[in-house]
Amino acid sequence: MxxxxxxxxxxxxxxxxxxxxxxxxxxxxxxxxxxxxxxxxxxxxxxxxxxxxxxxxxxxxxxxxxxxxxxxxxxxxxxxxxxxxxxxxxxxxxxxxxxxxxxxxxxxxxxxxxxxxxxxxxxxxxxxxxxxxxxxxxxxxxxxxxxxxxxxxxxxxxxxxxxxxxxxxxILPTGFHGAVNAGVGVGSTVYVAGAGPVGMAAAASAYILGAAVVMVGDMNPERLAHAKSVGYEPIDLTKDASLEDQIAQIVGKPEVDAAIDAVGFEAKSHGQHGEEAPATVLNSLMTITRAAGSIGIPGLYVTEDPGAKEQAAKTGNLSMRFGLGWAKSHRFYTGQTxxxxxxxxxxxxxxxxxxxxxxxxxxxxxxxxxxxxxxxxxxxxxxxxxxxxxxxxxxxxx
The missing domain is CATH 3.90.180.10 (Medium-chain alcohol dehydrogenases, catalytic domain)
Incomplete structure (x- = not known):
């Protein structure tokens, strides 16, 4: 054998x-x-x-x-x-x-x-x-x-x-799936949460789908520097400035046409000492995505997370501002690519x-x-x- x-x-x-x-x-x-x-x-x-x-x-x-x-x-x-x-x-x-x-x-x-x-x-x-x-x-x-x-x-x-x-x-089809489901097209302004490999694949996918500008947010300076070196606008989530303000500095208004969650359930809240907050990316994307826009969610969410700090999150229950997404007529796309x-x-x-x-x-x-x-x-x-x-x-x- x-x-x-x-x-x-x-x-x-x-x-x-x-x-x-x-x-x-x-x-x-x-x-x-x-x-x-x-x-x-x-x-x-x-x-x-x-x-x-x-x-x-x-x-x-x-x-x-x-x-x-x-x-x-x-x-x-x-x-x-x-x-x-x-x-x-x-x-x-x-x-x-x-x-x-x-x-x-x-x-x-x-x-x-x-x-x-x-x-x-x-x-x-x-x-x-x-x-x-x-x-x-x-x-x-x-x-x-x-x-x-x-x-x-x-x-x-x-x-x-x-x-x-x-x-x-x-990772490439996963990033592409996120960008397609976020509705990225010619001239879109796009925000990608997460500068890891899936986030970078999503950013690359947004460009070949015709995006005008792609912003990538993260807390890791090495990853942000790499994102900038290959042509994307880095957004440092450890800064005191809000995500909305940083986006407005780049595109002129605090919103985007399409947003992609490439982080998933191990997300951390914004700021220098961000604590784990599994719904923070989803909530931030609802805040910045235009009315009637779409949010692609290739980032992984699980039904059981034994290491979660929040008791509800241990069984995949997240504290989402779903009412905000409903009020803005957002479309959410999740799941395995x-x-x-x-x-x-x-x-x-x-x-x-x-x-x-x-x-x-x-x-x-x-x-x-x-x-x-x-x-x-x-x-x-x-x-x-x-x-x-x-x-x-x-x-x-x-």
Whole structure:
């Protein structure tokens, strides 16, 4: 039997590289399946959603193999796989989706009805998402391969652009989903809450959708400096000046056409000593978004947060000013991104040099053995997107 290693969650702030089982063509219940493939992982990224689990802010069990952002080469085919071929280099949407249920047929693959007995929606290596083994590993199994996998048309070209194309698995379509649902279009003024990788992907997406100006708010000076260096207007949320005042200084009025929450439930209130306040981003976005505007919410919110300071937030209950959003006729768009809905056009934008997402999110390649340190650095707020290279296959950057 071939060997395999992966990033294993062992408790709050503790991950290790361990020997794990080589993947089998079977589902999490041990039933043999023929519609899957086994991939040699070429790249797999550390995501902010992974970080929530590693911090102990979810009910993730110990022993989980982490990782839902996977790009890989097909090394084994199930007998029912017809269109994916041996040797294909593929991008793997983080959603596990059957392609057959009502929601998948409607392109809402983030809430597939058949891959998770506990709730709608499945994902690799994530809490409450069906038990599918994660891909921060050397090898991983992907089910429903003909539906889920997207082969790159030119393998050599894709390898040269892998730092960009690895973002197709999650953060780029997630940022794009947030921008689309916020109604970003030609000439829009846009505010993105959060200058982490998803926030930067949302900002990049707003620009290719035609935004006139994109502002990015954060409390981390390194991330704000990076946002400015790649062309966005930074807003420092530790300043005494309110968010409305800082926006007015840039666009002339204290409102925007579209707003995107790329922070989620571990948000902190504004100011130098901001305390955790899980609804603060949502409330601030209702304040600054124009009447009849939209708020895209790709930031993660959970049904259970054992580490929450507020008792209500432990079960996902937030102190929202929903009346304000109702009075302004806001539209709110939430939930897991249906990656397959966007990936072809985003792939083409990368391949034709319209979207240098690796530079925008500051992609930083590390080895599998360096993944635990990557988690620590990311947790400290490094202005980087860590890309794990399990087999040393990613070409050196120019």
């Amino acid at each position: 071939a060997s395999n290693r992966g990033v294993v969650f062992l408790g709050p702030n503790h991950v290790e590289i361990q020997s794990i089982d080589y993947p089998k063509l079977e589902n999490p219940n041990g039933k043999k399946i023929n519609h899957g493939v086994i991939l040699k992982v070429v790249s797999t990224n550390i995501c902010g959603s992974d970080q929530h689990m590693v911090r102990g802010r979810t009910t993730a069990p110990t022993g989980m193999v982490l990782g839902h952002e996977i790009t890989g080469e097909v090394v084994e085919l199930g007998t029912d796989v017809e269109y994916i071929k041996m040797g294909d280099l593929v991008t793997v949407p983080f959603n596990v989706a059957c392609g057959r249920c009502r929601t998948c047929r409607a392109q809402e693959t983030g809430v597939c009805l058949n891959v998770n007995p506990g709730r709608a929606g499945g994902a690799y290596g994530y809490v409450d998402m069906g038990g599918w083994v994660g891909g921060q590993a050397e090898y991983v199994m992907v089910p429903y391969a003909d539906f889920n996998l997207i082969p790159f048309p030119d393998k050599a070209q894709a390898m040269e652009k892998l730092r960009d194309l690895t973002m197709l698995t999650d 249906p990656v397959l809905k966007y990936n072809r056009q985003l792939m083409q934008a990368i391949l034709h040099d319209r979207l240098p997402i690796a530079r925008i999110v500051n992609a930083t390649v590390i080895s599998l053995d360096d993944a635990p340190q990557g988690y620590k650095d990311f947790d400290k707020g490094a202005a980087k997107k860590f890309v794990i290279d399990p087999h040393g296959l990613i070409p050196k950057s120019a």
